[in-house]
Structures are given as C-alpha cells and as structure tokens.
Amino acid sequence: MSPKFDPDALPTSPAFWRSPLRGPWFTSALGVVLLFGITVLFVTGLLSYAAYNPGLSPVNDKTPDKGLLGFYLFAWPTRPSWLYRLTQGVHVTLGITLVPVLLAKLWSVVPKLFALPPARSIAHALERISLLLLVGGVLFEFVTGVLNVQLEYVFPGSFYPLHFYGAWVFFGAFAVHVVLRGPAAVRNLRDMRSGRQPESGDLVAVRPAAPTMSRRGAFAVVGGASALLFGTTVGRGFDGPLRRTALLAPHGWAEPGSGPGGFQVNKTAAARGIAADEVGEDAWRLVVTGPGGRRARLSRDELLQLPLHSAALPIACVEGWSTGDQLWRGVRLRDLAELVGYAADEAPDALVESLQRRGAFRRAALRANQIRDPRSLLALEVNGAALTADHGYPARIIVPAAPGVLNTKWVARIEFGDLGKVAG
Ligand code: HEM
Numbered sequence: 001m002s003p004k005f006d007p008d009a010l011p012t013s014p015a016f017w018r019s020p021l022r023g024p025w026f027t028s029a030l031g032v033v034l035l036f037g038i039t040v041l042f043v044t045g046l047l048s049y050a051a052y053n054p055g056l057s058p059v060n061d062k063t064p065d066k067g068l069l070g071f072y073l074f075a076w077p078t079r080p081s082w083l084y085r086l087t088q089g090v091h092v093t094l095g096i097t098l099v100p101v102l103l104a105k106l107w108s109v110v111p112k113l114f115a116l117p118p119a120r121s122i123a124h125a126l127e128r129i130s131l132l133l134l135v136g137g138v139l140f141e142f143v144t145g146v147l148n149v150q151l152e153y154v155f156p157g158s159f160y161p162l163h164f165y166g167a168w169v170f171f172g173a174f175a176v177h178v179v180l181r182g183p184a185a186v187r188n189l190r191d192m193r194s195g196r197q198p199e200s201g202d203l204v205a206v207r208p209a210a211p212t213m214s215r216r217g218a219f220a221v222v223g224g225a226s227a228l229l230f231g232t233t234v235g236r237g238f239d240g241p242l243r244r245t246a247l248l249a250p251h252g253w254a255e256p257g258s259g260p261g262g263f264q265v266n267k268t269a270a271a272r273g274i275a276a277d278e279v280g281e282d283a284w285r286l287v288v289t290g291p292g293g294r295r296a297r298l299s300r301d302e303l304l305q306l307p308l309h310s311a312a313l314p315i316a317c318v319e320g321w322s323t324g325d326q327l328w329r330g331v332r333l334r335d336l337a338e339l340v341g342y343a344a345d346e347a348p349d350a351l352v353e354s355l356q357r358r359g360a361f362r363r364a365a366l367r368a369n370q371i372r373d374p375r376s377l378l379a380l381e382v383n384g385a386a387l388t389a390d391h392g393y394p395a396r397i398i399v400p401a402a403p404g405v406l407n408t409k410w411v412a413r414i415e416f417g418d419l420g421k422v423a424g
Pocket residue numbers: 023024027028030031032034035038102105106109112113131134135138174177178181182184185201202203
C-alpha cells in the first residue's frame with residue numbers, strides 16, 4: 001500500500017503552520033518596534049556614510065558616482081567632537097539589539113512567504129517583489145553589518161558601498177511595506193489593546209497546536225534577548241569597567257593596557273606591516289606638499305620644534321566602539337598647510353598617506369572644514385607621552401568628530417589641495 005499524500009504536510013498549506021502565537025497582533029507589535037528602530041538605523045547609517053567624505057575624489061569610497069542617492073551628502077561637521085561617537089554607537093548598538101525583534105518578525109510571517117498562488121493579481125505580484133527586496137535587503141544589511149563589527153571582512157569589495165546601496169534598496173522596500181501595512185498594524189494594535197474583537201486573519205493558525213507559552217511570554221523572550229544583546233554591546237562605547245561588559249565586541253576582551261597609551265587600538269603596527277626601523281628617528285620624514293610643487297620635509301624632532309597644541313578628543317570607530325577623550329598634543333593641520341603656502345583660514349582639503357602596507361584606508365581624504373579646525377592635529381604625543389607604535393608613532397592624524405579610520409596612523413605624507421569633488 002503506497003503512503004497517502006497529505007497536502008497539509010507542505011509549508012504551502014496554511015494548516016502546516018500550527019503555532020498559536022502567530023497572528024496579526026504579534027506581527028503588528030513587532031512591526032511597530034521595527035518601524036522606529038529601523039528608521040533610526042537608516043538615518044544614523046546615512047550619517048555615517050556622509051562622515052566618510054565619500055564625495056571627495058575617490059579615495060575614501062571608490063564608487064565613482066552616488067547619483068541621486070548622494071543628494072544629502074554634506075561636509076561632516078567637527079563639532080561636537082563626540083558626534084560620530086554618538087551616531088555610530090547608536091547605529092551599531094541598536095542594530096545588534098534589534099536582531100531578536102527582526103527574527104521574531106520574520107518567524108511571525110513565514111507562512112506568508114510560502115503562500116500559493118505566488119501572485120493573485122499584478123498588484124499582489126508587485127507587493128511580493130517588494131517583499132523579496134524587503135526580506136532579502138534586511139538580511140543583507142544585518143549580515144554585512146554584524147560581520148563588519150565582528151571584524152569578519154569577507155565582502156566581495158568594499159563594505160561601504162555594499163552596505164550603503166543595500167540600505168537604499170532595503171529602505172525603499174521598507175517604506176512601501178509601511179505604507180501598505182502600517183495602517184493595518186495600527187488597527188490591529190488598537191484591537192489588541194481593547195480586546196473587543198477576537199483576533200482574525202491569514203496568520204492565525206487554522207489547526208493550532210497546544211500553546212507552549214503565552215504571547216506575553218513570547219514578547220518577554222524577544223525583549224529579554226534584545227536586552228541581553230544590548231547589555232553585552234553598549235559597553236563598547238565607554239571606558240573603564242563598563243567596557244568589559246561588551247562581551248560581544250571583538251575588542252571587548254582585550255585589555256587596552258595601562259599608561260598613557262592604555263586605550264583601545266583597532267589595528268596594531270604589526271598587523272599593518274609597520275617595521276620598527278622605518279619609523280626610527282633616522283629613517284622617518286614627514287613630507288608635506290602644497291600648490292606649485294611647494295614641499296616641506298620634516299623629521300619628528302623638527303615637528304616638535306613647531307608650535308604644539310593640545311586637544312582632548314575621542315576615537316570613534318565605524319564598528320561602534322569608542323574611547324573617551326584622550327589628550328593629544330601635536331602640530332595643527334592648518335599650520336602644516338601654512339608651511340606650504342596656504343593662509344591657515346583658507347587651508348584646503350588634504351590627502352593623507354600612511355606608511356602602512358596592508359589593509360584599507362592607506363590613504364584618507366580630509367575636508368577643508370576638518371583641516372581648518374584648530375583642534376585637528378598631526379599628533380605626536382598622547383596623554384603626556386610620545387605615541388605608542390600601535391597608536392601611530394611617529395605621528396598620526398586626530399580630527400574632532402571624524403570616523404576612526406580617517407585618523408590615519410603612521411603618517412608619511414600630507415598633500416594639501418582641493419580634491420576633485422565627485423558628483424553627489
Ligand atoms: C525589517 C522590517 C520588516 C520585514 C522584513 C517585514 C516582513 C514582512 C513580511 C514578509 C510580511 C508578510 C507579507 C505578506 O505576504 O502578506 C509582513 C506582514 C506584515 N507586516 Fe511586516 N516587515 C517589516 C516591518 C514591518 C513594519 C515596520 C510594520 C508596521 C509598521 C509591519 C507590519 C506588518 C503587518 C501589519 C503585516 C501583515 C500581517 C497580516 O497579514 O496580518 N512590518 N511583514
């Protein structure tokens with residue numbers, strides 16, 4: 001006797017999905033949390049992209065043209081100095097915290113992804129295509145983001161354009177979804193609160209299994225998981241004992257050491273291929289160039305003879321970690337521009353080149369507003385002592401409110417001049 005085929009054993013059958021937790025109320029409540037959370041993620045993500053100076057001649061971002069998507073790019077300000085620390089700390093911490101909410105939302109609607117027929121009308125087909133972009137887009141953004149903060153650079157190309165263009169595709173689909181489903185979500189939540197009408201809709205199981213937890217319990221599990229992720233992530237933006245609570249941060253376990261250089265390092269001198277003999281007093285020279293081939297070549301001792309200034313500034317990384325203010329001392333970048341023929345107040349953009357041989361951001365572009373800020377330094381010392389090798393000895397850039405990677409370490413060359421502005 002051949003076994004009888006049961007169509008309800010397939011995920012395309014509504015009877016296949018038996019959890020009594022599923023229903024429009026659960027989906028809508030999670031949706032509203034995502035509405036706020038993802039909007040903040042999108043805005044802080046766009047801000048982070050702007051902070052990279054991607055519009056400057058292709059150095060920081062190799063994408064030639066942002067087209068219409070670059071409409072909003074602006075010169076990232078240098079005040080307040082903790083600006084990037086805040087926006088990127090929120091972006092990364094919130095992104096990680098939302099993972100359980102997102103997974104629960106996807107779980108709550110998974111029967112719909114299998115529903116047949118694939119399209120009942122042209123409008124329905126269009127909505128399903130937008131859902132493909134929504135689900136594909138959100139998975140792409142979360143996976144690339146989490147891989148980046150965990151230092152797993154497995155991307156086919158630079159992370160920045162992938163995450164940036166991916167965000168636009170995802171957010172376009174997200175906006176369509178909110179327009180189509182937002183009003184129902186609000187209605188569903190009202191019904192849920194008033195409890196006047198029983199819950200109904202496609203997501204309610206037709207053959208519910210016995211409940212293993214209440215819906216309140218399910219919200220508590222999702223909220224608890226989010227709280228746990230938040231609690232083990234948020235510390236990466238603080239110093240001292242709080243940093244040790246950042247168990248999920250790749251740098252969370254590593255003690256930054258003690259003394260003047262005892263604060264977070266991202267990439268060490270060894271990791272970037274800096275040899276001790278090339279940064280020695282005899283070997284290392286800073287080359288500064290300006291208009292008409294004007295050029296200065298300075299040893300570290302000569303730099304120490306120039307007027308030195310101090311600035312208390314944090315380091316804030318795209319990976320979401322940051323340090324509190326460190327006391328940097330060095331030569332103002334605008335004074336270096338003056339050395340090669342610019343008035344300090346008219347200092348232009350600059351291209352900064354590192355000695356490092358490995359890794360991204362060997363060259364970084366800074367905007368004129370960053371160069372002109374009197375707190376922007378070519379730092380030679382930090383917290384009262386010479387820079388350590390891992391903090392960029394013999395000299396490094398420190399610019400208020402700039403993402404960490406623009407604060408080039410082991411600087412070899414600074415080229416002042418108007419960098420070509422890339423469209424958008
Ligand atoms: C990352 C964000 C989101 C993803 C990936 C997502 C995904 C989905 C998917 C795949 C469906 C099933 C659609 C269908 O075939 O009918 C759905 C349904 C729904 N979503 Fe979302 N969604 C997200 C955010 C939101 C937001 C922000 C809201 C509310 C403002 C929302 C409210 C709803 C509602 C009310 C439904 C219909 C539930 C029902 O059929 O009863 N979603 N969502």
